[in-house]
Amino acid sequence: MDKATYDKGMEIRRATLGDAYVDRAIASMDDFTKDVQELVTTYCWGEVWGREGIDRKTRSTINLAMISALNRPHELAAHVRGAINNGLTPDEIKEILLQVGIYCGVPAMIDSFRVARTVLDEMKNEQS
Secondary structure, three states, X not given: OOHHXXXXXXXXXXXXXXXXXXXXXXXXXXXXXXXXXXXXXXXXXXXXXXXXXXOHHHHHHXXXXXXXXXXXXXXXXXXXXXXXXXXXXXHHHHHHXXXXXXXXOHHHHHHHHHHHHHHHHHHHHHHO
């Protein structure tokens, strides 16, 4: 593992998903999951998210669409929060999910709206 890329990845991961989310992932790490956590942080967050080609808001847009299309609610919840942290608005998230419905199917869209609504409501309550 390249320490500099890992550290860069951890910085981007925390900025996007929030310290609490990352701290929970790290705290639950054990011998079985240590390698996957290091791989995700180094290569997903450090190598790919750390590239200069597109900004984090655009990366969040792409992730929301892909994760919704794949119907991965746990990851979607994390990335809805990340999308807000990276500058997307709830209205932009809504438009992305509507697009998913047309190209990937209504069930994926409906499940994604449920997840996004829950996260957006949680975030609103956290600010109150």
